[in-house]
Amino acid sequence: MQPRKHPDLPSLNGLRTFEAAARHLSFTLTAQELCVTQGAVSRQIKQLEDQLKVILFHRRHKQLMLTDQGILLSSPLTRAFNIIAEGVDRLKNQQQDFSLKVHPTFAIRWLIPRLHHFQALHPEIQVRLTTSGENVDFSHENFDAGITHEGNDIPGITREKILTEQLIPVCSPKFLATVSPLEKPEDITGRMLLHNTPDLKEWAIFADQAKIKNLAMERGQVFEVDDAALQAATSGLGIALGDLFLIRDELETGRLVAPFGLIPIKTGNYYFSRPDFNQKPGNVTIFQDWLITTLNQTDPQKKTV
Template identity: 40%
Template sequence: MPARPMKRLPPLPALHTFLITAQCCNFTRAAELLHITQGAVSRQISGLESHLGYSLFQRQARGLSLTAQGRELFPRIQQVFALIDEAVDQVGVKREALQLKAPTCMMRWLLPRLLQWQKERPDVPVELTTTVQHAVDFRREEFDAAVVYGARPDGSMQVHHIFDEQLTPVCSQSLLDGPTPLSELSDLEQHMLLHPTRDQRDWEQWLKAAGTTLSNISKGQHFDTLDLAMTVASQGSGVAIGDWALIGEDLSAGRLVMPFDLRVKTGQAYYFVYPNRAGSSPQLQELLEWLLVQAAQREGQ
């Protein structure tokens, strides 16, 4: 079946001239609005009528009036130009990236989710700044929002709870299946303890909740970040104490396993915060709601 020949559309400038002329029904006024001569308006309308094959205006001694075809065409041309205006405005809008700050200990949970967010919402870019600090000062730091760790922040900013810190020992499957047992709490005495901080408070807090003590707690290896401790643990070099909420990806992928079921809440938590001035940003609210859904899914596991 032969293809139908493409229909030649009316010229866009002539349609725009028709739109303006139809709004005022006066060649002189239309010429003023379009910044062209009255004769140019008349010629464009006549050319458009010739192209369409019907009249758009009735010429009268006191002005113009739309014909039946003109009245039918007018609202449709209005809609076309409104769509063009909307398209130009939307494309011309500069997408400002949301500036987000977060502590490095949060990266194992946050970074994969921000990458997923950018796939789903490329129109709302996020620029992430990592820091060893656990707090934020919006009076001095130019961030739209931040993830903070610790006690619940004060009321000087908008605060949304993400999840609580829950400590639990983790190690590699190869270490768990190795020649040195790790089925009883006392078996931890035979393994290198890995600390995600320069002190040993995380292990101490978990062991206290478990009702035991270890003689080798001060002989373990210390790291500056949770990420380093988890990486070394995944390589089978020892048993680390980690935050269950943050290492969910490692547990799901089998890079880490939990030798004991006990998870201890420390009273500390992670919060999504932003200054009051940023509360009206719909993009920020969308990101917040999306992250809270992600956090709720982890808590439900």
Template identity: 40%
Template sequence: MRRKLPPLNALRAFEASGRYSSFTGAAKELLVTQGAVSRHVSLLEDWLGVKLFLRTPRGIELTRKGETYIRALSSAFDQIDYATRELRDEADGSVLRLKLPPTFAMRWLVPRLARFHARHPKIAIQIVTSHEPANFRLEDIDVSVHSHPYPPEGQGHRRLFREVLTPVCSPALLQRGPALAEPGDLARHTLLSSRNRPMDWSRWLVEAGLTELDGAGHVDFDNAALAYQAAIDNLGVMIAVRALIEDDLTSGKLVAPFDLQVTTPGAYYLACALVSSRSPQLMAFEAWLMEEADAYERSLAAANRNS
């Protein structure tokens, strides 16, 4: 039977406009003008003989028939997206595309990736870094990891590990002084931090019983990885997320001068694109990542019990 389908560009314009509740938002996604999107939607409404949007002074709103139609279209587009990814992954040799926070990628995931490749040598990994979680509808991403102060809304998120804060510095800095016998001694040291985590020092200091600290100086980095390297290079004391410096503590590049560790409300979360949720390579990666995160949390709990 010959299919009777509306123009594809008109369908794409309508579906994107419905998701954004805006012709302008759809235009940015589709890389066309707002006027072109509006014309495509009007063409589709004429073709169907149905009003899909109500035009109001505040913008556009889906009609009841428009809401029904967009649910069907979104499902169909997701199926096309999934089928396309499957074919591309076969051609690429099973590629997984990850979007990760830069410091998490550099200091937690990459040092462990050799173990994943030893187990799954045929699965290729592509990594992009960003502090923003993935928008799976707009980005060609299979897996996203991001830190969040509270559990993200919606389904499909799994917690990797909690955020535990502790000050760290190089052994050389600790030896040359001034001494770091108690939290108040931090006032005689340069404090290092990441601009993306402005509350970390405050949280730790409050738990240490210090509401104010007039320090010897403060250096704020755009990227936490730079701050950790600065601590290794004796610049000062960094307020660290424990998971991201565990290897440095083990190797002796960094030391934690205080026993106090502060657990924040935040955690690192894993999310996967729903259209990719059935792919064997994604399931293998997710299982491995959760295994690594569980092993880390168990080791941290054991270390705290023994300290």
């Protein structure tokens, strides 16, 4: 839709003065609202009337009344200034928004259940959360910060390590009861593996660190994210790799068991990333401080750094 072409409009200051005077029907109250003198209000109205070549007010003894022309102008001006005020309010509120892109497993299993605590502490900051298995690309995406899994150092991006990923094989008690004993890592050979990435790399790392030869990677189900693989493991489909920090609830309640104990493999880290050019360092820093403090409080082994 093409913008409408406007003829030469009167002074915005004059229109604003008239709109206030039309609401108050008093130059004195208008002057108080606009923090100017009554004489300045009177001059602005006179200049506007001269420019428009109309009379906007009937000036009577201690009484101000709109003329028909004044009534015709005042209603659209009030609507217009209300629209402007709403736009300014939305802009102010948006400036308090904090947009964050988060790895899905970290978001689902740790951040989202605790996010209400942050909002209670800082109701003025609205967190807008986006989950994705792809790390945030600040050069093409409009996010204030990101919680990323792995990735590389990038000039202009500050990354702080917040969590060391430590994976262990887990499955449901139901699955464990239906297979021959899983007593040592080599016993997973021939079992249904639940892969949390299409490249199968984490089970490959596990096999390497556990010194398992010829582990059949193709024998398994492939998922896009960790949480889907862990849900499948909880349902009894097979064996998944779960982060000790993020599956603590399932281990404590027995929904998942660790057949080989809690000795993990290390495959990577989670990072809090923020662009150096960010224009809202206050919000970013407030959230980052809360995040790290809360991680430390909920991690008895202090995996955070």
